[in-house]
Amino acid sequence: KAGVTQTPRYLIKTRGQQVTLSCSPISGHRSVSWYQQTPGQGLQFLFEYFSETQRNKGNFPGRFSGRQFSNSRSEMNVSTLELGDSALYLCASSITSGGYNEQFFGPGTRLTVL
């Protein structure tokens, strides 16, 4: 079974630009969660999508948005990039939403904002 894939793996952007990250979950998984990882803040929850609906959202500004498609693939968008958005963005898939199932993480997208 193929794992979670994320594209692109690396991105360099400048302040003010916007970026779209993509995540393909494991086949059969309907829940996709996004996390931001930085050395100072650790792993911070961004949002979770299940069956094309946003189920939960973390404490991030509205510049961070996402969506999920009917095939469970998910995209995350960050508009008006700031230097502080530089981070590793991880997506994780699980069979269903909620706390019963383990999350399988993708390799991440390393975003650098200059």
Add this chain to the structure above:
Amino acid sequence: QQPVQSPQAVILREGEDAVINCSSSKALYSVHWYRQKHGEAPVFLMILLKGGEQKGHDKISASFNEKKQQSSLYLTASQLSYSGTYFCGTDRTGNQFYFGTGTSLTVIP
């Protein structure tokens, strides 16, 4: 609201045991444990649910004290491959998922 883990870092020799603690200020629905090696994505280790049900790794055990809102991960007879950063994660029904502050574990020969 982020769970607090202790210790922040620990160094072990192969074969030694370690305990990593995770404490939350909020009531817990479940506790997840993950390990992340440098430059890699977190990997699932274990889930502990209210009521005592567990799902996870054969060689790693954990406990979940619902009343104290705490969980502990027990690593016995550590191997070099156990090195990494361990995260607990807590899920409260209907709310976002919080990862803990992380514990760096280094196993040396």
